[in-house]
Amino acid sequence: MSSHLKPISDKEKGYAKSIFPSSGYYKQNGEVWCHCCGNIEYQIPGILEVDLELGYQCRCLNHLILEHNPRKDNLTESKYYSIIQTFNKWQVIRTFDVHRINRKGFQTEYTYNEVYQNWVSPDGEEIIISKRYSRGCNFFNWYYNTEFKVRNHNQRCAGYYVFEDVFDVTGNYFYPQYKITRKLHKYGWCKAIEKLPYVSVVECMKMLLTSRHAETVVKQGQYDVFLWMVRSKKPEIEYMPQMNICHRNHYVITDASIYFDMLSFMEQTGKDIHNPKFICPNDLYKAHEIALAAYSKIRKKMEEETKRKLAEQFNKEYVKDKGKFFGVIITDGELSIKVLKSVFEFIDEGKSMHHCVFENEYYKKKDSLILSARVNGERMETVEVSLKTFQVIQSRAVCNHTSAYHNRIIELVNRNMGLIRRAAS
Ligand SMILES: [Zn+2]
Structure with missing residues (x-):
């Protein structure tokens, strides 16, 4: 399937240019070198001062943030750029290593090399293929001209140094137009999921395709609960009846981990967690605090109970030992x-x-x-x-x-x- 994918389109390439910062170098004599297009222009020294504060508008219409760096005559930057597509009912996230290469006196050059693909099957199974790479503590190298091969998350991670997962797309830049399979849409995929912060879009897809609870939660609009499920890798929610009560009462959970902690405290202190009055609080943090205080009280009692039991166990020996005193x-x-x-x-x-x-x-x-x-x-x-x-x-x-x-x-x-x-x- 991978070999049947289309090459990156001009539109997708064009967007990739915008993920780099609008930046440029300047010299005191007024010379401005744009990193977006490579043009060198001259500004009147007096006006340059204003540009430094407000930004400089280049001929390419980019608004540049200027940095004083008169000596440097080349600059190469790189970013991971991912495009989300579908193929044969599969979801595929294609990641490109994009370079912006600037050499003074030449036009800015962009290169796009596809380095890995995360494939997600209709059943939520993930298969990764990638080009060959090598890495150490302070270097990373892709071999663009190698074949795609099947890999795993954090492969060859042995040793004392724990490497970052190469195939985690979390921090990548994304082409904003996602193509999503019909099945994922049916299960509740929507724009709100695409906007969830600090989470891998691949993990979201896998979770939604494999967990019925996730589907329900997403359809109920409880995106923070879904986010919590993905981050903590929990495909099942213990408090599903409570989710339904929240839904009926139009209650949106804003902080899932605090919310579930609160429920567990309430449950252990014998509070009725089927009563929306308790489980749909206006001030979640306040309710959490109260539930925690009640729970701490009970735990203290329980601890005392264990202490008493321990005392009973050792008392006989103590009295026998020290009775004479x-x-x-x-x-x-x-x-x-x-x-x-x-x-x-x-x-x-x-x-x-x-x-x-x-x-x-x-x-x-x-x-x-x-x-x-x-x-x-x-x-x-x-x-x-x-x-x-x-x-x-x-x-x-x-x-x-x-x-x-x-x-x-x-x-x-x-x-x-x-x-x-x-x-x-
Ligand atoms: Zn420019």
Whole structure:
């Protein structure tokens, strides 16, 4: 089929010229060299100043942005230029390596070399053919005179350096008149899809031809959802009933990833996601925020539940291990320092003191004893005593700071270390 394609037309060639910037070089003496046509003209130095600000109109009618570059006498620029056509019910995206070659004193030359073609079958299968190329970290070379051969996306991508996908048409310039197969039109292809940003037109075609959900979504006018499907390569939407509710309520989703996050939060917090009042919010971002807050609350509860379960699991061993210290009470009348009597107390202590005495599993440490120092029942600091050296290892107040009682606590514990020592033996 590839060999039956027509060569690039004059109209298509003409458009390709416009994808290059309207630029030119100038010299202080008034010389202006147009990169669009190659003409050299002379402007009166006084007026040149104005041209530099407003742009210079060349004889070829292009409005040039001028750059001061008096020495350079040649300039070659290249762009990838794609034309979308059909052949035998297939879609073909043909990509040309277009060069604009400027040598001072000569007319501007344009060359068009077709380098690869992405073929999309009526079933959404893609086949790529391309000319031979070679590349390294900082060079890329097409061999225009080689045969077209079948290739894959990101072929020979091994090694430490990850190359860009040569056959991804996303950043290419396109001839604005797309020819689209009847099947794609039937499935909902339209101008709005052609205008979707930062996405490969080939991937859009494949998605629309292979996913029934994509077809529905496009026909419902939810282009951002379609874009999200293509970008995240998800041919199926979990919340299809919700899409239909949106459609019935004329609700257009403007940010699909935020929208689906919101739905998932709502679902997990038991909100009715069949009620358009909830799932078609006027302010999507606000609704997302609220759903997220509700979800965070529930997740916190769930986390606490797992903590409790964990505590239950280890409590027996803790009590067996440290039970003999539970009778130890250290006090000076105002301060009262007691050993934590269960793993549940570790949870409470960590929660109210905002430190990690539970998370870091201090209840599992054989050689340390954790005590809570309080004044009138209010937690002041959490104390760790070594059962090896019988010394205070650390004493921490809220958020691992120290309290006004810090020194008093340590002295008091040290003075009464005998109680702990005796309980240990
Ligand atoms: Zn010109």
